[in-house]
Amino acid sequence: MPDWSIKIVQAGSGAEFVPDLYGAKPGDPLKTQQDDLVTWNNTTNDPHQPWPSDANYNPLPDAQVLPRGGPSYLSDVIPAQGSSRPSYDVAQPAGTPQPSTWTVYYCCKLHPTVASERGTIVGTVPPPGDA
Amino acid sequence: MPKWSSQNVPSGPPRPRRFAPRPGLLAPRPGLLAPRRLAVAAIAIAAALLPALPASAQWIPCPAQQDLVTIPVLAAPDSPDPGNPQPQILRGTLLLSDQQQRLTFRQPPAKKPGETGATTRCAPQYVRVFRGIGAVPPPPPPASDSHYADPLPGPTLRARVGDLVQLTFLNQINPSNFGNSIDRGDQATGTGCDESSNGYPAKVPTGGDTFPNCFHGSSTANIHFHGTHTNPGSTGDNVFIEVRPSTRVDGKPVVTEESVRKSFDEFFAHCKAELLPDPLRQWPRTWSDLPGSYTAKQEELIRKYDETPGIKKLWPVNEAQLKEGAWPQYYIGAYPYCFRLPEYTATAWPPPAPAPAAGHAAAHAGGEGSAELAGAEPARALMMGQAPGTHWYHAHKHGSTAIDVSNGMTGAFIIEGKYDDELNKYYGDGWTRKQPLMVINQIGVTPNLERGGAGRTDAGESFSVNGRLDPLVHMKPGEVQMWRIVNTSFRSGAYFLAPQNGFQWRQLAQDGVQLADVNYQGSLNKPFLLAAGNRADLLVKAPTSPGAGCKDHGSCAYPFQVIVDVDPSDLTSLNPVTLLSVKVSSGSAPEMKFMPAAPSFPPFLADIKREEVKGTKKIVFATSGGPSTGAIHTIDGQKFSGQVGEVVLLNTVEEWKVINETYGPLISHPFHIHINPFQVVEVFSPNDPLLDASGKPVQKTDPATGKLVNESKYTFSKNPLPGQCRLDRNHPDDWKPCDAPARQQDLVWWDVFPIPSGAQLPDPDDSSKTIKVPGYFKLRSRFVDYTGYYVIHCHILAHEDRGMMTIVEVAPLRSPYSHH
Numbered sequence: 001m002p003d004w005s006i007k008i009v010q011a012g013s014g015a016e017f018v019p020d021l022y023g024a025k026p027g028d029p030l031k032t033q034q035d036d037l038v039t040w041n042n043t044t045n046d047p048h049q050p051w052p053s054d055a056n057y058n059p060l061p062d063a064q065v066l067p068r069g070g071p072s073y074l075s076d077v078i079p080a081q082g083s084s085r086p087s088y089d090v091a092q093p094a095g096t097p098q099p100s101t102w103t104v105y106y107c108c109k110l111h112p113t114v115a116s117e118r119g120t121i122v123g124t125v126p127p128p129g130d131a
Numbered sequence: 132m133p134k135w136s137s138q139n140v141p142s143g144p145p146r147p148r149r150f151a152p153r154p155g156l157l158a159p160r161p162g163l164l165a166p167r168r169l170a171v172a173a174i175a176i177a178a179a180l181l182p183a184l185p186a187s188a189q190w191i192p193c194p195a196q197q198d199l200v201t202i203p204v205l206a207a208p209d210s211p212d213p214g215n216p217q218p219q220i221l222r223g224t225l226l227l228s229d230q231q232q233r234l235t236f237r238q239p240p241a242k243k244p245g246e247t248g249a250t251t252r253c254a255p256q257y258v259r260v261f262r263g264i265g266a267v268p269p270p271p272p273p274a275s276d277s278h279y280a281d282p283l284p285g286p287t288l289r290a291r292v293g294d295l296v297q298l299t300f301l302n303q304i305n306p307s308n309f310g311n312s313i314d315r316g317d318q319a320t321g322t323g324c325d326e327s328s329n330g331y332p333a334k335v336p337t338g339g340d341t342f343p344n345c346f347h348g349s350s351t352a353n354i355h356f357h358g359t360h361t362n363p364g365s366t367g368d369n370v371f372i373e374v375r376p377s378t379r380v381d382g383k384p385v386v387t388e389e390s391v392r393k394s395f396d397e398f399f400a401h402c403k404a405e406l407l408p409d410p411l412r413q414w415p416r417t418w419s420d421l422p423g424s425y426t427a428k429q430e431e432l433i434r435k436y437d438e439t440p441g442i443k444k445l446w447p448v449n450e451a452q453l454k455e456g457a458w459p460q461y462y463i464g465a466y467p468y469c470f471r472l473p474e475y476t477a478t479a480w481p482p483p484a485p486a487p488a489a490g491h492a493a494a495h496a497g498g499e500g501s502a503e504l505a506g507a508e509p510a511r512a513l514m515m516g517q518a519p520g521t522h523w524y525h526a527h528k529h530g531s532t533a534i535d536v537s538n539g540m541t542g543a544f545i546i547e548g549k550y551d552d553e554l555n556k557y558y559g560d561g562w563t564r565k566q567p568l569m570v571i572n573q574i575g576v577t578p579n580l581e582r583g584g585a586g587r588t589d590a591g592e593s594f595s596v597n598g599r600l601d602p603l604v605h606m607k608p609g610e611v612q613m614w615r616i617v618n619t620s621f622r623s624g625a626y627f628l629a630p631q632n633g634f635q636w637r638q639l640a641q642d643g644v645q646l647a648d649v650n651y652q653g654s655l656n657k658p659f660l661l662a663a664g665n666r667a668d669l670l671v672k673a674p675t676s677p678g679a680g681c682k683d684h685g686s687c688a689y690p691f692q693v694i695v696d697v698d699p700s701d702l703t704s705l706n707p708v709t710l711l712s713v714k715v716s717s718g719s720a721p722e723m724k725f726m727p728a729a730p731s732f733p734p735f736l737a738d739i740k741r742e743e744v745k746g747t748k749k750i751v752f753a754t755s756g757g758p759s760t761g762a763i764h765t766i767d768g769q770k771f772s773g774q775v776g777e778v779v780l781l782n783t784v785e786e787w788k789v790i791n792e793t794y795g796p797l798i799s800h801p802f803h804i805h806i807n808p809f810q811v812v813e814v815f816s817p818n819d820p821l822l823d824a825s826g827k828p829v830q831k832t833d834p835a836t837g838k839l840v841n842e843s844k845y846t847f848s849k850n851p852l853p854g855q856c857r858l859d860r861n862h863p864d865d866w867k868p869c870d871a872p873a874r875q876q877d878l879v880w881w882d883v884f885p886i887p888s889g890a891q892l893p894d895p896d897d898s899s900k901t902i903k904v905p906g907y908f909k910l911r912s913r914f915v916d917y918t919g920y921y922v923i924h925c926h927i928l929a930h931e932d933r934g935m936m937t938i939v940e941v942a943p944l945r946s947p948y949s950h951h
Contacts, residue, residue, distance in 0.1 A: 001240050001586035002188060002254040003576040005308060020231075020308075021189060021255055022278040033188045035240075035586025037327060037577050039310035073328050078311075081379075085311035086326030089582050124188065126239040126585055 001036050003087075006050075006119065008042040008078070014111060015044050017119035029103070029120040032090045038121060040075055040084040048117065050074040050084065051109035057118045059109055074106055090123045100125045191233060192276055193253040196688075199567055199602040199711065200281075202543070203266030206289040218407055218474075221290040222399070224264040224299040224388050227352055227540070229308050231255045233279040234574055235593060235600055243590045244695040245706030251593065251600065256576055257308045258538040259350070259526075261285030264388060282598030284570040284619070285542030288524065292517045292548040293474035295406055296356075297399045299391065300466045303384040304376040306350040310577075312531070313347055323347060324530075327581040334580075338760035344770045344934035346578055349531035351375050353466070355805065356544060357664065358522030358643040358882055360473065360515055362413045363806050363921040363941075365420075365458050366402070367470035370527040370805070370922060375445075377464030378432060386432070386464025394425035395467045402469035410473035410513050411916055418459055421467075432463040472546055473916065475516025480734040482512040511944070514782060514915035516735045518808070518880070519548025520643030521615040521666045523570075529771065529936065533621045533928035537575040537592070541619035543568055550645050553730035554613065558723075566613040567604055569596045569711070571661070573620040578929055590695060591622040596711050601690075604713045606673040608684060609722030613639070614669045616661065621928040624662040624801070624885065625693040625710065626702055632681070632689045633674025634713070637725050640668035644736065644808055644880035651729035660699055662801040664883035664926035670725050673715045685717035697927065698797035698888050700818040703828060703841065738878050739810050739911040743784040748777060751905075752800045752886055752925060752935060753792040763934075764925065770934025777923070777939045779914040786812070790907040791886035799885035799906070800935065801926035809912035810878040815868045816887035817904040819844040821854055829854075845869075847902055848895045858892070858904065866904055883926050884908060918943040 005020040016026035020041065032038065040050050052060045052072050065072045071091035075084035093102050101124050108117035207221035234256040242249035255278075262270065263286030273280045290296060306312070312325050323342030324332040332346075333339040340346070356368045363369060377384035398421055405414040418426055430446065437444040449459035477483065522544040526535035551563045575592040596602050606612060618625055630636050638654035640646060643666055646654070661667055681687035690709040694702050756763035767776060779785055787809075789802050797818060820828040820841035829842040829852070844856060845866075851857045856869035887906030894900040924936035 001236060001576075001582060001588065002234070002256055003310075004189070005257060019189070020257075031189045033586065035329070035583035036188065037310070037582055037586075041307045043307070069326055069328055069330060071328055081307060083307045083309060083311045085313075086328055086331075087310040087577065087581060089327050089329035089586075091328070091583060092585070128239060 001033065003037045003039070004030055004032060006030060006038065006040045008040055008044055008048050010044045011116050014114040014116050015046065015048060015108070016116045017050075026116065027119065029122050031122045031124075033124055033126050034090055034092050036090045038088040038090060040078055042078040042080060042082055042084075045080045047077050047079050047110060049077040049109040050106045050119070051112075053105045053107045053112075053118070055105055057105060057107045057112070057115075059107055059112050077110065090121060092123065092125060188252075188254065190252045190254055191279070193235060193251055194233070194274055194276065194281065194599070196712070197274075197281075197599045197602055199569070199604050200271060200283065200597045200599060201268060202284055202568060202570065202597055203263055203268055203270055203286045204289055205263040205266045205286045207291060207294050210291070216291060216293065218293045218295060219291065220295045220297055220403065221288060222297045223266070223286075223288075224301060225285065225354070226262045226264055226388075227300070227302045227304055228260060228262065229257055229304050230260050231279050232258050232260075232282050233273075233277050234258070234282065234576070235595070237588060237593050240586055240588045243705065244593055245708040255279045258282070258574075258576070259304055259352075259535055259540055260538070261540055261542055282539050282572075282574050282595065284539060284572065284597060285524070287542060287568060288544040290472060290546055292472050292519050292546060293410075294472050295403060296468060296470050296472065297402065298354075298468040299388060299395050300354060300374065300468055301386065301388060302350075302352055302374045302376045302464055303386075304350045304352075305379070306376055309350060312349045325349070325581060329581060329583045331581040335759060335761040338756065338763070340580075340761070340933055343530055344932070345530065346534060346581065346929075346932055347530040348373070348528060349534045351528050351531065352526045352535060352540065353528050354468065354524050355527035356470075356522070356524045357805075358518075358520070358544065358666070358808075359470070360517045360806060360808075360916065361470045362917050362919070364413065364919040365415045366466075366468050367413070368805060368921070369458070371460060371920070372458070372462060372466065373460055373528055374462045374464070374466045375436070378436065384464065391425065391465045391467075394422045394428070395465075397422045398425065398467050399469060406469070406471045410471050411511065412471070413917060413919070417456065418453055425467075429462055433461060436463060472517040473513055474548075475513055475733060475735040477512070478734065480737045482514065485510045485512045511782065514735070515807070515913060516733065517546060518644040518733075518736065519546050519550040520640045520645060521617060521668055522546055522643040523617045523619060523666065525619060530932050533578050533932050534576070536619065536621040536928055537573060537578075539572060539574055539598070541570065541572060541617075543570055543615065543617050545615065546643070549733070550640075550730045554726065557726045558611070563613060566615065569614055569616045571596055571616065571618045571620060571625060571710070572598070573622055574598065580929070591620065594620065594623070594625060594693065594695060594708065594710055601709050602711050603688060604711055606713055606715050607720035608673055608715055608718070609675040609720055611670055611672045611723040611725060614671050615666070616669065617666045618661040618663055620663045622663060623695045623697055624660050624665075624699075626660045626696055626699065627658055628692045628694065628707055629656050629658050630671070630691070632678030633676070634689065634691075635672045635725075637670045638667055639670060639729060640666070641879050642666050642808060642882045645730055645732065646879060647732050647877040648729040649877045650879060660885070662799070662883055662885045662926065663928070664801055664803050665881075672723065672725060673713065675719075675722055677715075683717055684715035688712040688714045698799040698818075699885065700797050700799075700816065700820075700888060703820075736880060738876050739784055739913060741875070743913075744786045744911060745783045746779070746785040748785060748787045749790060750777070750787055750923070751790045751792055752802065754798055754800070754930070755793075764930040766923070766935055766937045769937070771936040774938065775920070775940045776937030779939065779941050781918050781941050781944050782913075782915050784911060784913050786909060786911045788907055788909050789886050790905045792889050792903070792905045794889045794891050794903050797888040798927070799888050800930065801883045801885045802923065803883045803926045804912070804923045804939065805921040806917060807912050807914055808880040808882045809884075809910040810880055811884055811908050811910055812875065812878065813868065813873045813909040814887065815866065815907050817843075817845050817866070817890035817892065817906055818888055821852065843890070843892060845890070845892060845904065847892055860902055884910070914941050917941065
């Protein structure tokens with residue numbers, strides 16, 4: 001299954017999240033399948049930390065995200081010019097019934113008020129048969 | 132074979148993939164937005180509404196069927212006098228970098244190869260790749276329907292026995308294009324293993340992978356020259372070194388071909404002078420044999436790297452090794468490979484003993500650290516030449532072998548010799564170089580264990596050949612081609628079904644070692660298994676007239692099918708897939724014939740006789756564990772520790788019983804040893820089915836499932852069925868094949884051989900129990916010519932990364948006593 005990379009690029013005094021795909025623009029959603037892996041490549045000279053948020057990009061409280069390495073944890077702080085760790089496995093959210101399509105909203109935990117430092121990951125369940 | 136999804140077949144000119152939502156769904160959202168960021172915010176807001184949209188992964192069009200691509204070649208020059216070839220030098224630069232490529236994925240992931248309902252989709256993916264600077268022809272550009280290049284193996288290396296190999300290896304991977312991967316030198320947070328939010332490496336309640344036997348350090352690399360018989364240390368086939376990516380300044384690597392050129396030119400000149408006079412010479416021996424300009428720069432780069440806050444430092448490791456006289460482990464950006472492909476020139480085997488003071492063999496014999504004792508060693512002759520044939524190379528850094536090889540860090544290494552000369556004498560000058568080379572791989576990205584179950588492709592990715600799924604090979608009616616096939620897959624074997632539609636084949640070589648004529652003659656149209664790491668040279672003949680169901684050649688593509696497996700015992704439960712297709716041109720062409728006899732057999736490949744055996748060993752491969760611990764892959768009960776597991780004296784012959792105590796899922800771990808090939812003298816596969824007179828499996832109904840299953844060839848029952856072989860539960864040492872004794876002559880040479888999986892056979896005294904019966908094979912090998920350390924391991928490379936590897940030490944001949 002695929003791995004995906006999202007670039008963190010400098011934009012003015014802040015940064016932007018851009019799926020590392022031909023033709024992608026800042027803020028474009030990254031479309032994934034369940035259990036694809038996603039990493040962030042920080043090309044800026046500042047640290048960043050992708051962090052789950054609500055649909056208004058308010059960072060979720062730690063209690064809803066931790067533990068580190070759990071299904072909601074996106075990444076440690078990514079140093080300047082570094083890449084993310086651990087890899088984010090696009091997990092299907094819990095619920096009854098479990099959604100077949102869902103969106104993970106995230107922002108930079110270190111710069112939550114910078115509107116450009118936000119993104120979305122859309123997850124889908126792989127088709128059961130012929131796709 | 133997975134079908135091509137019609138929606139993925141390109142139907143028009145390429146266009147950028149965009150994922151803007153439907154305009155009608157755009158809606159303003161509240162808050163927080165600086166005016167200058169309104170445009171970006173609008174996109175973000177739209178994305179927030181995407182749950183209402185049908186979504187899928189960011190697939191891109193897959194290619195239509197493509198021709199088999201020609202892989203670029205880095206070659207040694209031909210000797211000026213072909214009638215009397217003199218050693219030449221394969222000089223080149225192997226660049227390791229990263230690239231986004233169009234990779235294929237079987238959908239849904241859980242489908243097995245060839246299973247009904249499986250389709251193929253494509254996605255742009257970052258992979259680590261080998262490229263040869265100056266290799267010809269240049270790699271093909273991206274297809275017209277894609278912004279991304281298709282996968283391509285590393286450049287084919289081509290040299291001749293006797294030649295010297297001098298490769299500049301550059302690691303210019305940009306690690307930021309991949310998830311942060313830690314090895315001993317990286318940031319000291321976490322476990323040292325790769326980590327994912329799926330819970331890897333500690334997904335299981337107890338146990339789980341631990342450093343260093345886990346996936347890690349995937350941007351660090353080295354090269355294993357698989358199939359070479361050469362110096363296993365220093366700048367030879369040394370898999371203990373770790374070359375980190377070059378440091379970057381302003382995004383660009385600072386270690387380049389140019390930056391090391393002067394140092395490496397100096398080293399290669401020195402290396403040539405040391406190695407050309409004597410094929411047994413093992414040089415360089417110590418780090419001080421390398422140019423000071425290189426070692427000083429390496430020390431500077433590593434010390435600078437060690438200044439990074441919070442990392443485990445590299446230089447102290449090197450420093451400690453240097454103090455012990457060992458070869459240091461860590462490098463940054465560049466490494467010079469220099470080793471000899473020894474040519475056996477004696478006309479018989481064993482070779483005549485050299486005169487006491489003959490050449491370098493006496494002066495320089497011995498392994499690393501033995502220089503002070505060199506005089507104590509007897510002069511010796513080269514005992515085994517490099518076998519000419521189809522060999523290969525691949526990344527072999529412990530912890531990242533699987534991911535790197537599946538990314539495509541593999542390539543063929545064709546070593547020519549008299550074998551080729553004789554083929555060309557029969558088929559025409561230069562014929563062998565025009566023949567197809569087929570590098571099979573299962574190209575993929577992060578290993579399964581790091582992701583959740585819905586994303587796992589437990590059967591491995593689909594087989595590609597030279598980076599393409601089901602490529603098209605072109606032949607003329609009645610043409611004979613020589614297919615050099617390398618299974619570089621990190622996981623699966625390819626079981627080649629017998630040729631159909633009037634095609635015929637004969638096998639010329641196995642694992643880069645030519646077959647004796649009797650085996651060549653007996654190979655006509657025989658199915659065969661290429662486990663991960665195996666190679667075969669085939670002569671394939673196209674039919675002169677169209678096959679059944681084909682009106683004329685020009686309109687048909689004939690499939691060559693394989694079964695994708697990790698155990699030969701599961702062949703009957705799996706579906707065949709098309710590995711490649713052959714299109715035979717219309718019209719007629721002169722019919723070619725199979726070479727009437729195999730190329731003459733070199734004397735150094737003489738069978739290893741029982742009388743030669745001086746030592747025996749038992750080596751146990753096992754996969755154990757369960758849901759609470761995860762799978763545990765061991766050799767002799769141990770995961771790889773960096774310690775020596777087996778010791779052999781130089782120039783001795785040993786017979787090893789290589790045992791597989793894996794029970795449960797059938798896994799025939801492909802045993803591989805570096806440096807010296809071996810012959811197989813006995814195979815015991817307790818999972819073999821009982822066959823009827825027509826060769827078909829005898830079946831019975833499984834009382835537990837009600838399904839038909841194969842009756843076992845082996846049984847503990849006191850009343851065996853006709854044809855069954857009874858095992859005595861009280862005498863495990865007698866559990867062995869019950870067929871006629873294995874042939875003891877004209878044996879095949881291998882460097883990878885799947886160890887038959889263990890079986891759990893019904894206990895005749897208690898129907899609720901089973902008795903575990905290990906599988907095994909026995910090998911004989913001559914541990915000759917080169918001392919030092921190298922490895923044995925499972926060639927299911929995720930098993931190797933997770934611990935199924937140990938070190939073999941071949942100790943030099945020394946005597947504490949001499950007459951005077």
